[in-house]
Amino acid sequence: MNRSTTTEMDVRLKEALAFSPRTVRTGPVGASFVFCRRALLKIKHVPEQMFDVTIFPIMFTLMFTYLFGGALAGSTGDYLQFLLPGILVQSVTFLTVYTGFGLNTDIDKGVFDRIRSLPVWRPSAVVGALLADTVRYSIASLVTIVLGLVLGYRPAGGVVGVVLAVLVLLVFSFCLSWIWTLLGLILRTPSSVMGVSMMILFPLTFISNIFVDPGTMPPILQAFVAVNPISLLVRAVRGLMDGTSALTDTFRALAAGGVCVAIFGPVTMYVYGRKQ
Secondary structure, three states, X not given: OOHHHHHHHHHHHHHHHOOOOOOOOOOHHHHHHHHHHHHHHHHHHOHHHHHHHHHHHHHHHHHHHHHHHHHHHOOHXXXXXXXXXXXXXXXXXXXXXXXXXHHHHHHHHOHHHHHHOXXXXXXXXXXXXXXXXXXXXXXXXXXXXXXXXXXXXXXXOHHHHHHHHHHHHHHHHHHHHHHHHHHHHHOOOHHHHHHHXXXXXXXXXXXXXXXXXXXXXXXXXHHHHHHOHHHHHHHHXXXXXXXXXXXXXXXXXXXXXXXXXXXXXXXXXXXXHHOO
């Protein structure tokens, strides 16, 4: 090895060992968006994850419209006007369970431990995953509304009413996802998270005002529907899309979502911090 080569290596070694300013630690917002991007990249690399976002809304809308429309409303067209806002809510709320499912999968594969060891704002991994799921909810909402328009649904509330309805739905779904996130932390397997989540969601969505007028139900079911948070959300979304919205309906739906976050948010972060 000649002298010039040795000198060049010495220079490179000194440059590598030279002092450089420490990297500035990413703040809570930046860290949350980094984890949001991570979750979205998983969809890019495994596009099959989008099947539930696109296929479920189409399947629910077509199935309930053409199976029950004639029997319940006399015509599929009339029933679609009543059903579509409710199906929109059902499709998106069903997707919220994948937040807990994805978190539990990370725990099962050991990714969770690596994330917790990073020098970032601790809740950012959970918040980022929830933000990424909001993108999925938006896609599902768009698919449902476009299909409804193709089938003949006409929102009397116009574009503004539809946009406001989707925004209320996205906020509520973000809040609801905290429940499944907690289940993702405390249950042992992804399949158990999915099973327990659906066991909770099915009665909430089917014993509601999504498919029929609650006035036709027995009094005990009417009482349940009246306080069911899904029913509150459907009433707000349906009112905004139909142009008959009352501010109190929207407030109640958002308040129900706020209660979910107030109760399950702190508990989730407590369990997250103590998770071994």
